[in-house]
Amino acid sequence: MSIDAVTREFREFFNDKPTLVTSAPGRLDFLNTHQDYKGLPVVAVGINLRTYIAISKSQGEFTVASGNLRDDNVEYVDKFSLGELKLLGGKWFGDYVRAL
Numbered sequence: 001m002s003i004d005a006v007t008r009e010f011r012e013f014f015n016d017k018p019t020l021v022t023s024a025p026g027r028l029d030f031l032n033t034h035q036d037y038k039g040l041p042v043v044a045v046g047i048n049l050r051t052y053i054a055i056s057k058s059q060g061e062f063t064v065a066s067g068n069l070r071d072d073n074v075e076y077v078d079k080f081s082l083g084e085l086k087l088l089g090g091k092w093f094g095d096y097v098r099a100l
Contacts, residue, residue, distance in 0.1 A: 001052055006067075010054040013065050018054035025050055064097045 003021050010018045026049035029035060035042045060082045069076035078094025087095045 006052040006054045009067050019056040021054045023050045023052045064094050066093050
């Protein structure tokens with residue numbers, strides 16, 4: 001995956017160009033989970049994976065799509081509004097965005 005590929009997929013799905021495209025390196029939290037957000041020491045191990053995101057402006061309505069889930073032929077689109085931010089539970093990928 002690359003920023004160019006993410007930009008292309010965004011344009012194909014949303015029929016618009018993204019306002020921002022960025023990525024972050026992946027890591028494994030060695031020894032324990034949930035340490036970092038508790039403010040405890042973390043031994044992070046870098047891995048050869050990245051997370052990519054492309055976004056554009058919205059008027060309070062959000063549509064989130066996962067290219068990985070689409071490629072796995074499972075439900076990959078989540079739609080919600082600012083007034084409707086409750087978490088759906090289970091392993092729903094959209095909850096990660098709703099929680100931000």
